[in-house]
Amino acid sequence: MPEFRTVRGMRDFLPDEARIMKYVESKARGVAELYGYKEVMTPLVESYELLATKAGEEVRLRMFSFKDLGGRMIALRPEFTPSIARLVATTLRNEPKPFRLFCLGSLYRYDEPQRGRYREFWQSDFELVGSDKPEADAEIVLLTNSLMNGAGLKNCVFKVGHVGVIRGVLSEEKLEDKVQNAVLQLMDKKQYEDALRLVKDSGISEKCLALLQNLVNLKGNDVFEITKKMKEHVGHYEKAMAAADNLSSILRLIVESGCKIEMRVEAGFARGLEYYTGMIFEVYVPELDVALSGGGRYDKLVELFGGESTPAVGVANGIDRIMLAMQEQKVKLDEAGEKRVVVISVGEETKAEALRISCMLRNSNITVEFEVMGRKMAKALEDADRRKMDCAVIVGKRELEQGAVVLKDLKKREQTTVGIAELAKTIRG
Numbered sequence: 540m541p542e543f544r545t546v547r548g549m550r551d552f553l554p555d556e557a558r559i560m561k562y563v564e565s566k567a568r569g570v571a572e573l574y575g576y577k578e579v580m581t582p583l584v585e586s587y588e589l590l591a592t593k594a595g596e597e598v599r600l601r602m603f604s605f606k607d608l609g610g611r612m613i614a615l616r617p618e619f620t621p622s623i624a625r626l627v628a629t630t631l632r633n634e635p636k637p638f639r640l641f642c643l644g645s646l647y648r649y650d651e652p653q654r655g656r657y658r659e660f661w662q663s664d665f666e667l668v669g670s671d672k673p674e675a676d677a678e679i680v681l682l683t684n685s686l687m688n689g690a691g692l693k694n695c696v697f698k699v700g701h702v703g704v705i706r707g708v709l710s711e712e713k714l715e716d717k718v719q720n721a722v723l724q725l726m727d728k729k730q731y732e733d734a735l736r737l738v739k740d741s742g743i744s745e746k747c748l749a750l751l752q753n754l755v756n757l758k759g760n761d762v763f764e765i766t767k768k769m770k771e772h773v774g775h776y777e778k779a780m781a782a783a784d785n786l787s788s789i790l791r792l793i794v795e796s797g798c799k800i801e802m803r804v805e806a807g808f809a810r811g812l813e814y815y816t817g818m819i820f821e822v823y824v825p826e827l828d829v830a831l832s833g834g835g836r837y838d839k840l841v842e843l844f845g846g847e848s849t850p851a852v853g854v855a856n857g858i859d860r861i862m863l864a865m866q867e868q869k870v871k872l873d874e875a876g877e878k879r880v881v882v883i884s885v886g887e888e889t890k891a892e893a894l895r896i897s898c899m900l901r902n903s904n905i906t907v908e909f910e911v912m913g914r915k916m917a918k919a920l921e922d923a924d925r926r927k928m929d930c931a932v933i934v935g936k937r938e939l940e941q942g943a944v945v946l947k948d949l950k951k952r953e954q955t956t957v958g959i960a961e962l963a964k965t966i967r968g
């Protein structure tokens with residue numbers, strides 16, 4: 540038999556890693572609860588067509604797609620947004636707006652595996668549907684910041700931009716959508732020279748090219764200074780100007796909300812997904828060179844799936860990368876320190892009673908591992924020590940006759956006889 544391994548780009552999560560992942564997921568669920576986002580679950584498999592529409596070349600080429608036995612072209616979801624847009628365009632069509640949706644789960648992209656980049660990864664996704672107002676964009680940024688804080692991360696930087704600025708210039712210059720998409724894809728990959736060459740080859744004036752070059756170079760932490768300069772640059776392009784105005788309204792709301800978020804505005808910032816129409820952002824920590832989260836406004840996507848024109852803004856948070864950042868920053872988990880107990884029966888005849896006591900403790904919300912290996916007492920205690928259990932409940936015939944058991948504190952190495960009725964309370968201390 541060959542030695543089986545995980546498929547390239549796929550990982551097993553052993554208990555310690557799985558625990559941290561569940562911890563981050565619980566923080567994301569907590570944020571959803573606090574901001575009023577309702578969880579929905581959509582299928583892992585969707586039609587290829589749905590997922591390929593407007594995903595952007597980058598993601599489209601990296602989908603795990605195949606024909607099912609019925610000959611349908613399907614794919615594993617590479618992101619949540621198309622499924623949400625499908626829901627909004629169909630089942631939730633008549634739902635009063637706004638509504639706030641949250642989903643959490645695994646996604647699949649045929650990316651080149653490396654640190655922080657896997658072929659199976661997890662996201663928590665927040666979508667605010669129905670509002671085109673800057674406060675909706677601000678809310679998505681604020682809740683992403685709440686998640687980063689909840690995960691215990693420090694020094695997060697939000698890189699913020701607006702696809703409407705560059706798109707505004709390019710569309711007023713009559714550049715086709717297809718070329719615009721290609722330009723923004725190149726900018727997303729920071730291949731600015733190639734992007735500008737493509738614009739130049741499309742026959743745009745030198746003056747406009749110089750303006751785009753200025754925009755690409757325009758970035759900084761003084762967010763209002765940058766948006767002011769942005770407006771000065773694009774002054775005579777109406778759509779680009781409206782986009783820059785929209786961006787500064789969003790930034791103002793975020794800053795004036797009093798939440799301390801470190802932001803950096805980049806006028807030439809673009810994201811690989813084609814469906815963005817407005818503000819876009821990504822979150823970074825100094826320890827990693829890949830983004831932890833990415834999001835933005837997508838006002839045209841629902842329409843594309845046959846729904847009514849519906850503005851929406853959302854964010855996808857990479858759970859795997861948040862875990863990596865927590866590891867880098869040595870974040871301590873603030874888990875409830877519940878005691879862990881092992882229950883050991885001294886003899887064959889006390890086993891059933893030991894099981895009954897285990898059930899009783901679990902009913903009081905105490906974690907109990909039952910000794911199932913038939914080990915002798917000394918070996919069973921040694922094993923409990925190795926597994927860092929807090930205490931052992933030893934169920935013997937002599938104590939049972941008095942309605943009691945022996946409770947051994949494995950940390951302090953002390954033992955006492957405790958009445959069964961008081962056992963749960965005594966363990967809690």
Ligand code: AMP
Pocket residue numbers: 618648650655656657658659660661662830831832833834855856857858859860
């Ligand atoms: P996107 O859907 O491309 O906007 O990505 C949103 C977030 O998902 C990113 O900021 C990452 O945290 C995470 N992500 C995207 N692709 C991968 C991947 N291949 N492996 C791990 N995390 C990923």
